[in-house]
Every structure is written in structure tokens, then in C-alpha cells.
Amino acid sequence: QTVVTQEPSLTVSPGGTVTLTCASSTGAVTSGYYPNWFQQKPGQAPRALIYSTSNKHFWTPARFSGSLLGGKAALTLSGVQPEDEAEYYCLLYYGGTQLVFGTGTKVTVL
Amino acid sequence: QVQLQESGPGLVKPSQTLSLTCTVSGGSIRSGGYYWSWIRQHPGKGLEWIGNIYYSGSTDYNPSLKSRVTISVDTSKNQLSLKLTSVTAADTAVYYCVRGDSDRGGLDYWGQGTLVTVSS
Numbered sequence: 001q002t003v004v005t006q007e008p009s010l011t012v013s014p015g016g017t018v019t020l021t022c023a024s025s026t027g028a029v030t031s032g033y034y035p036n037w038f039q040q041k042p043g044q045a046p047r048a049l050i051y052s053t054s055n056k057h058f059w060t061p062a063r064f065s066g067s068l069l070g071g072k073a074a075l076t077l078s079g080v081q082p083e084d085e086a087e088y089y090c091l092l093y094y095g096g097t098q099l100v101f102g103t104g105t106k107v108t109v110l
Numbered sequence: 111q112v113q114l115q116e117s118g119p120g121l122v123k124p125s126q127t128l129s130l131t132c133t134v135s136g137g138s139i140r141s142g143g144y145y146w147s148w149i150r151q152h153p154g155k156g157l158e159w160i161g162n163i164y165y166s167g168s169t170d171y172n173p174s175l176k177s178r179v180t181i182s183v184d185t186s187k188n189q190l191s192l193k194l195t196s197v198t199a200a201d202t203a204v205y206y207c208v209r210g211d212s213d214r215g216g217l218d219y220w221g222q223g224t225l226v227t228v229s230s
Binding site: 047052089 | 215
């Protein structure tokens with residue numbers, strides 16, 4: 001069974017920068033896994049932030065950016081705002097037909 | 111703007127079939143380049159992909175649920191449906207319908223989700 005692992009929790013100061021990562025149990029994450037990132041706040045549906053590694057939806061704030069880093073997918077939040085406190089999930093596509101979500105990272109802005 | 115709205119019973123008895131509908135507005139469910147997904151979230155837990163249905167009508171399912179899941183579309187109603195048979199308490203979750211973009215390689219629009227509780 002494929003497992004996609006994220007940091008359980010991260011804390012960042014307002015205005016700071018934090019990087020979340022997304023690792024696959026099958027090996028290095030590449031662009032062929034089409035990494036996606038989602039933000040979920042309590043009681044709300046997830047909201048899409050990033051698709052295909054680094055592409056932003058038109059509603060995605062500029063402070064969010066996606067990349068590949070050391071064999072993992074990464075989401076960087078720069079100039080963090082209090083409203084960025086949320087759970088973040090990555091998603092990887094395996095063989096284009098199987099989707100696996102990451103375990104999620106809770107980001108606290110403190 | 112595309113909007114998705116899930117609907118269906120909020121309570122299902124064990125061993126019965128969970129049936130949900132997702133109504134799509136602001137776009138055709140048969141638009142080329144898109145596919146439709148069901149995703150669920152157990153209370154207080156992470157996201158779990160259930161399956162996809164594509165423009166061609168073909169489907170892909172999570173191997174762990176494949177034997178119990180059917181996803182279909184009703185183009186006349188612009189609706190997507192999910193059927194999950196032989197449910198247990200472990201199927202209690204919030205169920206989301208989501209649009210996928212084949213050209214962009216990702217999921218974009220999500221429904222608000224609907225909580226389904228499996229209990230006698």
C-alpha cells in the first residue's frame with residue numbers, strides 16, 4: 001500500500017516562511033506524479049492551491065508556491081498571514097489513475 | 111463558476127447501500143477535459159480518494175474500496191452519483207464530490223461535502 005507522508009505539524013511566525021513537504025513511499029516524487037496541494041480550515045471543504053507541482057489556481061494567493069525539493073513535493077508559504085493557519089494536504093497521482101493523499105500537515109501561525 | 115452540491119441520506123444502516131448524488135452547476139458534466147471524483151474524510155482524519163469517472167465514462171477506483179463502489183453520471187440531470195455497498199461504521203465520513211482537470215493535472219472545484227453516518 002502506497003503511503004504519502006507529510007510533517008504532522010509545523011509552527012511559523014506571522015510574516016515568516018515555512019516549507020511543507022510530501023514524500024512517497026515508492027521513491028522520489030517527480031513532476032510525473034502531478035503534485036497537488038490543498039488547504040482545509042476547520043468545518044470547511046478543502047480548497048485547491050497548487051496543481052502539477054507549481055501551478056497556481058487563479059484564486060491562489062501569491063505567497064503560496066509549489067516545487068520539488070530533494071525528492072519530495074514541497075509547498076512554501078512566504079509572508080505567512082494569520083489566516084493561513086490550517087491543515088494542508090498534498091495529493092499524488094500514481095500511474096495517472098490512482099490518487100493518494102498525504103497524511104496532512106497542521107500549520108500553526110504563532 | 112462551477113459549483114458542486116452533494117446530497118443524500120445522512121444516516122445509513124449497516125450492511126445497506128450508501129447512495130449520494132452530486133449536482134453540478136455552472137458547467138456541463140460532459141465537458142471534455144474534465145473528470146469527476148469522490149473523496150471522503152473520516153471524522154477528524156485525512157482525505158481518502160474513492161474514485162474517478164472520466165469523460166469517456168470509464169472509471170478508476172481506490173483498490174481498497176473497488177469491490178463495493180460504483181460511480182456513474184446522469185448527463186440529463188448534470189449529476190454524478192456514488193454507490194457504496196455493504197457499509198459499516200468505518201464508512202462514516204464526510205463525502206465530497208470534486209472536479210478534476212485532465213489538461214492541468216489536478217483537482218480544482220470541491221463540493222461542500224455531506225456527512226454520512228452509518229449506524230443502526
